Amino acid sequence: MATPPSQPLLEGSLLERSRPARTRLLLEAGERLGFAHVGVCSAEPVDRREQLSNWLAEGKHGEMHYLSDRVEAMLDPGSVLEGARSIICVADRYASASEESVPAAPRGRIARYARGRDYHDVLRRRLARLAAAIEDHAPGHRARGVVDTAPLMEREHALRAGLGLIGKNTLMIRPGEGSWMVLGEVLTTLELEPGPEPEWGGRGDPCGSCTRCIDACPTSAIEPFTIDATRCVSYQTIEHRGPIDPEGHRSIGDWLFGCDVCQEVCPHNLPQRRVGSLPVLDPYRPRRDGFDLLEVLDWREEDRRSAFTTSSLKRAKLETFKRNALICAGNALEEGHHPELRARIGALAEDESEPALVRDTARAVLERLPPGD
Ligand code: SF4
Ligand code: SF4
Structure with missing residues (x-):
């Protein structure tokens, strides 16, 4: 059950705590907000320029010109929040299983992520609350919640924050849980401790020989x-x-x-x-x-x-x-x-x-x- 809006998410100053201690408080706050998984990574630029440039040069983004127009911004979280030092990455589960009965014709199916409430709204409110709590409890620092609304290579950051691994289908897969997850982020100028280290040991290939x-x-x-x-x-x-x-x-x-x-x-x-x-x-x-x-x-x-x-x-x-x-x-x-x-x-x-x-x-x-x- 998420912490009700009437209750404070944090108490005391984040700045008076050590980096690991304030990181722990924020991870716990994220869990209290009901996110299935919360992790932290640094806001360093993503080292994917060559892959991204090649993908765009081959036209594989189609009409998604907002991607080709914002390459630099996508690679550098500092363009989403100036001075960003850390990213709190979150994941919510939106489905629990693959199996379903296919609807009889003449019906058309919609992808699972679109079957419930708009995930942007569901994530955004809680991310905004976490961002506001950071600004309130770390005066002078800024924070910004993001769900698909800013150019950010969110799977790369989720990978760095230990939320999951990237599969051949390019989606984030969390070993033991699968890929039915939506992602969100809070970028902040506050310095946080990356982690926690996932039980599967960080980076790696979740696919092996599977195709x-x-x-x-x-x-x-x-x-x-x-x-x-x-x-x-x-x-x-x-x-x-x-x-x-x-x-x-x-x-x-x-x-x-x-x-x-x-x-x-x-x-x-x-x-x-x-x-x-x-x-x-x-x-x-x-x-x-x-x-x-x-x-x-x-x-x-x-x-x-x-x-x-x-x-x-x-x-x-x-x-x-x-x-x-x-x-x-x-x-x-x-x-x-x-x-x-x-x-x-x-x-x-x-x-x-x-x-x-x-x-x-x-x-x-x-x-x-x-x-x-
Ligand atoms: S890449 Fe995945 S989502 Fe796209 S057509 Fe293939 S199976 Fe469907
Ligand atoms: S290769 Fe197999 S394990 Fe990897 S994403 Fe595709 S289906 Fe999943």
């Missing part, structure tokens, strides 16, 4: 420890705002928003590999695992807004969500007979009140279907 995620990825987007975002279903269904090449429609399967395949197949996420029973905080508990495709294809803006309230799905615009739903619908029609769905796609293809993206995707989907299906 399951590479083999299972529907678009062959994974090379060991790097992903071509332009091929990734998660990127295509969330970040990419334009038309999706019809050649790639089938590999999107029934993913309406995101893709969990490379985590579903990862042996670290198998229940038998997990140690103990680790709770998923209430806000992350799934409220829905997907949507009825016919329903989405009928949506107006107000329907999207009310369905996505307090969810990280709100990142998706109506036209891109409908684009995704059309592609999932086409894939469902290849698997089974759904006359109502087919009729709805036909109507959207001709509906001049719909954006060009929706009409053109509907036409492309119809062209792929066998006649008279």
Whole structure:
């Protein structure tokens, strides 16, 4: 149970304590805030310039220009908080297992991280509380909570802080717990002691000879420890705002928003590999695992807004969500007979009140279907 906002998170001055002692207090405060894992690393720049530059030069970031525009900032936490000396890294669990029953067609699935409350909100409030406590108890020092909102190579810092290891699928894997985790950080000008040392001994390769995620990825987007975002279903269904090449429609399967395949197949996420029973905080508990495709294809803006309230799905615009739903619908029609769905796609293809993206995707989907299906 997290410390209620009415109770102080810290007592006394952090500055009057030794570096290890104040670090311990902050780690304990993070645990009291309900984070599943808390660690500390120094805010030194990340030594990944060459890999990052090569990845960007090959265009593997697609339309995520905010990455290519902020390379220096991404490498140096000092650009997120001037004078930053330390980073408190946190992780929250948002799911506990890979196994699930696949929703029957015609439904589209959403990635697990988007099934509960928006994780940005769930993390942000507690990180802001931790940052405020640092500023209150270390006068003259600054602190800033970050969740995906600033250019920061958060997995690199989480690795340094001992929260987990990086898998071939590029996600953070915590041995004994898996990868269903979201990350957040508090950067501070306060000097802290890096650690604690994880029981698996710091850096290392969590994968060994395993290649399951590479083999299972529907678009062959994974090379060991790097992903071509332009091929990734998660990127295509969330970040990419334009038309999706019809050649790639089938590999999107029934993913309406995101893709969990490379985590579903990862042996670290198998229940038998997990140690103990680790709770998923209430806000992350799934409220829905997907949507009825016919329903989405009928949506107006107000329907999207009310369905996505307090969810990280709100990142998706109506036209891109409908684009995704059309592609999932086409894939469902290849698997089974759904006359109502087919009729709805036909109507959207001709509906001049719909954006060009929706009409053109509907036409492309119809062209792929066998006649008279
Ligand atoms: S999210 Fe899906 S498409 Fe993207 S790398 Fe993982 S398995 Fe491949
Ligand atoms: S599926 Fe295998 S190779 Fe991929 S991240 Fe998990 S352990 Fe590593």
